[in-house]
Amino acid sequence: LHHDGTEHRGLSATVVVPHGHVFTLGDRPDESNDGRFWGFVPEKNIIYRAWFCYWPINRMGPVR
Numbered sequence: 001l002h003h004d005g006t007e008h009r010g011l012s013a014t015v016v017v018p019h020g021h022v023f024t025l026g027d028r029p030d031e032s033n034d035g036r037f038w039g040f041v042p043e044k045n046i047i048y049r050a051w052f053c054y055w056p057i058n059r060m061g062p063v064r
Contacts, residue, residue, distance in 0.1 A: 022046070 017023045021040035026032020035041070050063045 020044075 015023060018040055020043050022035075022043060023040055024035040026034040052061070053063050054060050
């Protein structure tokens with residue numbers, strides 16, 4: 001969504017994520033092919049968990 005709440009790339013303002021799935025967003029919304037293009041990801045397909053964040057710099061460190 002744009003900062004003013006209007007739609008971006010055809011998504012409505014409300015997205016309901018089905019139980020057992022996640023919705024992903026890329027870090028560069030205007031250039032990312034992410035969940036807006038290929039839909040929801042089943043949790044069973046996630047095989048690793050993030051363990052370290054390096055950006056933004058002020059939040060660098062282990063992921064809690």
